[in-house]
Amino acid sequence: MMDLKARQKEIERTHWTGPLRRYDIVKEGIIACIVVAALVIGLSALFSSPDDKALTFRGWATAMPKDFFATTVKELAGTSDSATYGPPYNASGDGQAVGPITMQKWIGVHEPIHTANDFVINPLIHQQQAQIVQNAVVTWLKASPAQQATWATNLDNAIQDPKGANGDPSKVPNGDYGPTPLLASGLLAMASSGALDGILPAPGDFYNSNNTKQILFMGDGSYLPGFGDANHLSGNQWGMMNEIGDWPGQQWLMPFSFWYQMPFVNSDATSGLSATMTANGDVYVLAIITIIMLLHFLIPFIPGLRDIPRWIPVHKLIWRQYYRRAKQTS
Amino acid sequence: MSDQVEEVKITWTGRIRNRAEKNLPYDRLMPDTQPAYVVSWIYVAGVLTIAALAGIIGSGVILTFKGPTWWHTSASGHFVNSLHFWSVQLFFIFMVVHLWGNFWMAAWRGGRWKTWISGLVAFAVSIGAGLSGYAIQTNVDSQWIAFQAKDGINATGVGAMFDIANFGQMMMFHIFLFPGIISLVVLAHVVWVRIKGVVPPIDAAKVEAAIAEHAASTQAGA
Numbered sequence: 120m121m122d123l124k125a126r127q128k129e130i131e132r133t134h135w136t137g138p139l140r141r142y143d144i145v146k147e148g149i150i151a152c153i154v155v156a157a158l159v160i161g162l163s164a165l166f167s168s169p170d171d172k173a174l175t176f177r178g179w180a181t182a183m184p185k186d187f188f189a190t191t192v193k194e195l196a197g198t199s200d201s202a203t204y205g206p207p208y209n210a211s212g213d214g215q216a217v218g219p220i221t222m223q224k225w226i227g228v229h230e231p232i233h234t235a236n237d238f239v240i241n242p243l244i245h246q247q248q249a250q251i252v253q254n255a256v257v258t259w260l261k262a263s264p265a266q267q268a269t270w271a272t273n274l275d276n277a278i279q280d281p282k283g284a285n286g287d288p289s290k291v292p293n294g295d296y297g298p299t300p301l302l303a304s305g306l307l308a309m310a311s312s313g314a315l316d317g318i319l320p321a322p323g324d325f326y327n328s329n330n331t332k333q334i335l336f337m338g339d340g341s342y343l344p345g346f347g348d349a350n351h352l353s354g355n356q357w358g359m360m361n362e363i364g365d366w367p368g369q370q371w372l373m374p375f376s377f378w379y380q381m382p383f384v385n386s387d388a389t390s391g392l393s394a395t396m397t398a399n400g401d402v403y404v405l406a407i408i409t410i411i412m413l414l415h416f417l418i419p420f421i422p423g424l425r426d427i428p429r430w431i432p433v434h435k436l437i438w439r440q441y442y443r444r445a446k447q448t449s
Numbered sequence: 450m451s452d453q454v455e456e457v458k459i460t461w462t463g464r465i466r467n468r469a470e471k472n473l474p475y476d477r478l479m480p481d482t483q484p485a486y487v488v489s490w491i492y493v494a495g496v497l498t499i500a501a502l503a504g505i506i507g508s509g510v511i512l513t514f515k516g517p518t519w520w521h522t523s524a525s526g527h528f529v530n531s532l533h534f535w536s537v538q539l540f541f542i543f544m545v546v547h548l549w550g551n552f553w554m555a556a557w558r559g560g561r562w563k564t565w566i567s568g569l570v571a572f573a574v575s576i577g578a579g580l581s582g583y584a585i586q587t588n589v590d591s592q593w594i595a596f597q598a599k600d601g602i603n604a605t606g607v608g609a610m611f612d613i614a615n616f617g618q619m620m621m622f623h624i625f626l627f628p629g630i631i632s633l634v635v636l637a638h639v640v641w642v643r644i645k646g647v648v649p650p651i652d653a654a655k656v657e658a659a660i661a662e663h664a665a666s667t668q669a670g671a
Contacts, residue, residue: 127654131559134477134646135484137657142483147496155500158539163531170521170530171589207609215604222606229609328617330595335614338596347593354597363590366534369579371541371572375601402604416569419557429651433553438650441486445656 169366176319176333179342180310187310188288189278190340191303194234196271201335202234208335209233215402222402230331235267238319238336243305245322246314252305255298262297270297354379354400374411378404472644480643486650491554494547495642501543502635504536506628513624518587537579544572556648564645567638571631577611578627584619 130137180187193199197211205212207229214223243256259267274296277284284290288303309315319336321327337343344353352358359376362368378384384400386393396403418424428434435442459467511529512520520526548568557565583594595614602608612618650656 123654123658126658127652128559130649130653130657135649137653138485139482140485140488141481142487143481144479147493148500151493151496151500152503155497155504155536155539159501159504159532159535162535162538163528166531166535167527168531168534169588169590170527170586172521173588173592206606207603207612215600223604223608226606226609230612328620329612329615331612331614333614334592334595334599337592343592343596346589347597352593352597358597367538369583370538371545371576371579399604401601405601405605412569412573416566418552419562419565425555425557428553428555431553432651434555434651437489437491437550437554438486440488441650442652442656444485445659 166366169363171363174337174343174346175313176310176315176337177313179337179340180307180315183340183342184307184311185286185288186341188303188307189275189286190336191239191306192271192275192278192288192299193339194238194336195267195299195302196275197234197268198272198275199234199339201232201238201339204335208331215399217399217402217406232332232335234336234339235271237332239302239306241322242309242315242318243302245318246309248305248309252301252308255301255305258298259302266297270295270299274299274303355385375404375408378407473640477643477646484647484649486653487647491546491550492647494543494550498540498543498547499635499639501536501540502631505533505540508533508536509624509628517585517620521587533582537582541575541579544575548572554648555651558648558651559645561641561645561648564638564641567634567641571634571638574627574630574634578623578631580613581619581623581627584613585616585623587616 176187190199194202197203201208203211205214206223206227209232210228213221215221216223240256240259243252248256262270273294274291277291277294277296278286278288283292288300306315309318316333319333320330347353347358348356350363351361352363354376357376357380359379360368360370360372379400383393383396384404386397388394388397414421414424508529512526512533515523515526515529520530551565551568580594580598584591584598598613599608602611602613611622
């Protein structure tokens with residue numbers, strides 16, 4: 120007589136020849152659709168869905184003019200997060216890496232963005248400016264890259280000086296800034312009027328469907344990140360799966376979000392392993408998730424993992440009615 | 450002229466038809482019976498997931514006709530967006546319940562690993578579909594998600610082909626590429642379920658043996 124283990128394998132491999140019950144796949148599908156439709160309509164009617172208006176450069180320039188000015192100077196100096204980002208936007212950095220694996224660097228620059236030109240100079244050129252701003256643009260363009268960097272970096276350092284202006288551009292002492300202050304003031308005026316919102320994505324072009332420049336520029340300041348923090352949307356606030364207000368967010372990203380709360384990607388260390396892992400936190404988290412996903416995919420082939428359902432018999436609960444038959448007969 | 454009948458070589462079409470007829474006859478494709486062990490609420494999660502997917506596609510089609518910013522300015526548009534939003538939430542809830550249910554049933558047994566893997570592929574692709582959808586809401590949510598998610602995506606090098614801040618690209622991904630892939634994967638998943646049948650209980654052999662033994666002893670006693 121065939122032993123139980125072999126018989127079990129045979130049962131699993133072949134089509135079921137044991138007792139059957141009535142089943143109507145079409146009826147089940149239709150009932151499921153009706154139930155889901157009722158749930159969706161009910162939830163929509165009761166709770167609606169989130170829709171907070173997009174932030175604008177006008178809003179940023181109006182609410183936080185000093186921050187907008189200082190960020191513009193950083194874009195000109197090449198010291199903003201976007202200017203030093205690395206691939207796929209520029210070659211100013213290598214991007215994130217796990218040890219010697221530098222996918223970001225290997226893939227390279229695919230969407231070139233020069234923050235001074237794309238965020239500041241081109242928008243100024245494509246909009247009618249006061250004569251003084253026009254002259255500032257001409258002076259900037261005639262200068263060498265080294266001279267441009269010196270002017271903008273001097274002003275950037277002066278604004279950020281904790282013993283001096285400390286982030287307030289109006290308190291900056293006189294210095295060798297060239298046309299940088301006029302360029303930043305010109306862009307601030309343009310943003311305040313609302314003109315920058317339309318021009319920034321594609322100055323001089325009719326069509327545009329790419330918002331990368333706006334997202335990067337806005338993210339370099341404190342306006343957008345401040346909004347995220349205030350609404351508990353940042354990575355270390357479980358923001359990946361949070362939503363504005365009380366609506367559910369992308370709950371299915373919980374396995375990702377979990378790792379962003381770990382100390383190893385939230386360290387204040389400035390050197391050592393913790394500092395390296397925090398600086399490369401995204402790629403470490405995604406590497407962990409990739410490994411976990413692969414393990415899930417390969418469960419059917421991994422002894423031990425595939426045996427967990429046998430060791431923790433939740434299946435007794437799922438098939439309790441079927442198992443009850445055996446008990447009843449014995 | 451020869452009387453012999455010309456031998457016709459089997460065609461690719463014929464091979465596919467024969468294979469389909471062998472592996473997926475109509476009574477397996479549209480069954481009106483199921484094994485007696487298919488009695489649990491956990492089995493409903495799969496069909497509910499597909500029903501929620503239908504809700505996503507249906508509400509998405511309406512949003513497609515009206516354009517990506519309609520729902521900001523129209524009450525009915527906002528309601529259709531809410532239908533889309535809640536369909537997505539339910540889709541993922543049902544899918545995760547379905548996945549965990551099948552994990553505890555060890556549903557990959559008996560050569561059903563393709564069903565298991567295709568289910569996980571559907572889940573992974575759905576995450577991309579959801580993310581691209583959140584990125585094209587044209588509100589502050591999409592601004593924030595694009596700003597945050599770009600770092601993770603860029604860190605893997607995928608950002609060169611998947612620019613979450615690129616509205617146009619995300620729109621194409623969301624309304625064409627991802628739904629297409631998900632639909633194909635779900636179709637394959639369902640077909641594999643129908644071909645292999647619902648996985649039997651982990652102790653089915655033991656139960657069937659006990660029942661057979663009981664029947665035999667009853668018969669002998671009689």
